[in-house]
Amino acid sequence: MDKGRVLLALTGYHPQRWYDLISTRRDVTLEPDGTADPSITYAVVWKQRPNLLSTLPNLRIIFSIGAGVDHIFNDPGVPNVPIVRVVADNLTQYMTEYVVWRVLDHHRQGLLYRGQQVRKIWDEPEQKPASDISVGIMGLGNLGRAAAKALIALGFQVNGWSRQGYPMHGVSTYGGESGLVPFLNATDILVVLLPLTPATQGIISYDLLRHLRCNNGLGGAVLVNAGRGRLQKDADILRALDDGTLKEASLDVFEIEPLPEASPLWTHPKVFVTPHAAATSDPAHLVGPMLDQMDAFERGEPLRNTVDRVHQY
Numbered sequence: 001m002d003k004g005r006v007l008l009a010l011t012g013y014h015p016q017r018w019y020d021l022i023s024t025r026r027d028v029t030l031e032p033d034g035t036a037d038p039s040i041t042y043a044v045v046w047k048q049r050p051n052l053l054s055t056l057p058n059l060r061i062i063f064s065i066g067a068g069v070d071h072i073f074n075d076p077g078v079p080n081v082p083i084v085r086v087v088a089d090n091l092t093q094y095m096t097e098y099v100v101w102r103v104l105d106h107h108r109q110g111l112l113y114r115g116q117q118v119r120k121i122w123d124e125p126e127q128k129p130a131s132d133i134s135v136g137i138m139g140l141g142n143l144g145r146a147a148a149k150a151l152i153a154l155g156f157q158v159n160g161w162s163r164q165g166y167p168m169h170g171v172s173t174y175g176g177e178s179g180l181v182p183f184l185n186a187t188d189i190l191v192v193l194l195p196l197t198p199a200t201q202g203i204i205s206y207d208l209l210r211h212l213r214c215n216n217g218l219g220g221a222v223l224v225n226a227g228r229g230r231l232q233k234d235a236d237i238l239r240a241l242d243d244g245t246l247k248e249a250s251l252d253v254f255e256i257e258p259l260p261e262a263s264p265l266w267t268h269p270k271v272f273v274t275p276h277a278a279a280t281s282d283p284a285h286l287v288g289p290m291l292d293q294m295d296a297f298e299r300g301e302p303l304r305n306t307v308d309r310v311h312q313y
């Protein structure tokens, strides 16, 4: 098989570094060029223009530059070829760092101390040990499992909820719809690392949050969402923060991104905002494995990290 040509179609990412690195080993066409080009075999995408991929008559594989693939399924004309997503140590490490950072900040009362510092208050509130706090991870996949391991090493109790409820050593696991409320009832800090799919859209609602354990060593329940913004209802989170259902939240993702200037989440005293930066895709770490997969495919080897089209993750 000849070396296939690559179409690079990225929205919201600067394509130049991706282009430069891919072109060290393959011919690359940068969108908007490439429409209907029969020489293109692979598409490397982030939020590609709708119906662009369906114009490519010889497209064999779609590569997402991220772990999530909801941006690909947003396109009603996404062709029926394999979709490969990112599973990479570098990305996993970034997400683990983000989760540990946010969980420790809530656990060690960062918000309270930042407020005390502004007012020059020297006061040490009671601090519970990590072993008193239960972190519940929604989405116990590649990223959720790595975060769980790091939190266990720090001494937290860890729960995990997933579609199939696979067991994990050291984690109390729950599965599917019937496991959701028991999982939430046993959770003080909820960490969301789910993919956005038709089954998970809007799942982080007021109704869900009110099942979290709020009578706990933290003085209330905490939400950390680094999955996808449309998993949550921003208005429900605000309601939960304002009536005490939630004590605090760390949000990396939002229903609309960039978060609109008018959103009250920007200035809410109990919210910590980051701009979808929990685990950024770095081409220096991700392009090599992508190109290796193209080479392997051309040698007739099976693809790794493919997406299940039925469940869309």
Ligand code: NDP
Pocket: 066, 067, 068, 069, 095, 138, 139, 140, 141, 142, 143, 144, 161, 162, 163, 164, 165, 166, 176, 193, 194, 195, 196, 197, 199, 200, 226, 227, 228, 252, 253, 276, 277, 278, 279, 280, 313
């Ligand atoms: P995986 O596909 O490895 O894991 C997904 C997990 O979610 C699995 O445990 C799966 O269950 C579970 N899940 C999926 N659908 C459901 C459902 N309907 N009900 C219950 N559980 C469900 O994904 P990753 O861990 O690699 O990534 C997770 C997400 O993180 C990405 O899809 C992306 O949206 C987000 N992300 C965000 C980033 C950021 O910077 N904010 C960076 C990178 C990723 P099961 O194990 O049973 O299959």
Ligand code: OXD
Pocket: 065, 066, 067, 068, 069, 086, 279, 280, 281
């Ligand atoms: C991803 C992301 O899915 O960065 O990798 O959101």
